[in-house]
Amino acid sequence: MIRQPFILRILQDRLASFILGLLLLSAFLVPALNLYVSPESALHVPSYVVTLLGKYLTYALLALSVDLVWGYCGILSLGHGAFFALGGYAMGMHMMRQIGDRGVYGDPVLPDFMVFLDWKELPWYWYGFDNFGFALLMVLLVPGLLAFIFGWFAFRSRVTGVYLSIITQAMTYALLLAFFRNDMGFGGNNGLTDFKDILGFDLKSDGMRASLFFLSAMAVIFGYFVCKFIVESRLGRVIIAIRDAESRARFLGYRVEYYKLFVFVVSAVLAGIAGALYVPQVGIINPSEFAPANSIEIVIWVALGGRGTLIGPIIGALVVNYAKTYFTGALPEIWLYMLGGLFILTTLFLPKGITGTESIAQSFENYRLKLARWLRPHDFPDLNKEPAE
């Protein structure tokens, strides 16, 4: 727990309870307004909006997972998109198997892309994915295991700071290239798509969309409480200690690598869950989800919302993605500049993000004063300094 000024802490807790309450309310309200209010009514929420909001919520969970490792343990992961994508692929594989003989080629076992590649039998790593429970297990296990193996080597070798960020980036890029290959058996460039149903429920039905939205909202709330429990425990204080003075923690007898490994794996599993909820809502998963730029974008959501606050990144992800939807529609050519600009402005004016700053106006004022002082030192004496004798 970052001990900020008391008032701010209260405000943040209030903010958290407000946001979580809102999430809980919308988890029930949005599906209800979609399913039970007639389309003519002004209160009706169209199905595409339900799915869009559901997608934002999976991003919010993803941002939360990054905040746990970056905000609290100082591990700036620029590869979290990989864990998200792996969770998504695991869910996608299940839905591919569910298609059965309804595919274009009508093969009862092989997904279409395998028939197209003239494969005769299912690769061993596709076994079991026809079982929903097994697929869910893989959603948790595959990202968790990759994070464990990656973290085991990286943290034991004491790779930290920018070097760690670079190798996380390399990890997701390597996976991007690997998944592009048709030989990998994950649909290559096109990825997995054309999904029909989960547990017999049509993915395109309103009921299914509403359920996925509900589950996504609940997953964010669940993720928040998991992270909150971790950061409020003594383990949370240890990872903050590691973030602030790693060698001090080591010389106190803490095995820094185990602590980092723990939060990294938890975070990867949360990212995997987010990915598994994302794929059925957008209807496709392909290697572009591994793109390094995606992972960097997550970091922007977290920075903008306020890292090390848990609730901030949730807000950041929702706000930035809403803005993205709006601006890529209204002014598509400027969106990337806006995103870059937002990140620069955040770093300059809101180093603690939206939720961590006393007031945005105050910080602009501070910056203006600093600038004025720098330009005309005599007119703006620095009140913080002792007067010269």
Add this chain to the structure above:
Amino acid sequence: MKQHTDTILYLDSVSVSFDGFKAINNLSLYIEQGELRAIIGPNGAGKTTMMDIITGKTRPDTGTVLFNGDTALTELDEAAIANLGIGRKFQKPTVFEHHTVFDNLELSLKGNRTPFESLFFKLKTEQRDRIDDVLKTINLQDARNQEAGSLSHGQKQWLEIGMLLMQDPDLLLVDEPVAGMTDAETIETARLLKDISKNHSVIVVEHDMDFVKSLDCRVNVLHEGSVLAEGSLDLVQSNPEVIEVYLGR
């Protein structure tokens, strides 16, 4: 060679070099159980490197390092050595700036250090009392709930010493504890360290001669990675080689 079973720390012909530079050169040093020892020496004499070797940060090329007479430290890492009972204070005061003074001490509590244990940790009453005792010892009761980052330089030094006390180590390594302290703080620190040395073995590395004098203990002079002289401060100060090293060049 000295009988090493009654030593808390035993270094024998330890050498380490970095890129051909011999930072520690055939260093031998014995510290007895319960002893307070000061180590002085000019810059680059290898004092901090010696601490790095003892605490597992640096692995020596050759030589033996034994703790409590029989535990070889050269094969262990920092965390293992810390849990054996060796505490270390850094030259630059290093505390967890975003935690309160209380939390800093709480994190240093002797005990299990596994992540799982930490996740479900609950502070017991006697542990709370222990923290309050140490707060009193290092004179920071009033700063209990203050963020450590807001403490003065001297207070941070004390907090770090307090964190070592919470670990309750058999051996404390204290690197330049009075650097940047006021005279009053220096006197207070000397009193604190002497007090601690009643129940712990302590090694102090320091430049400040007045401070070393006030510790009133055995002194080693380190020079170019090995021991140049050993004895009381008066004795080593009158040693012509020591005078040459400090005043010559």
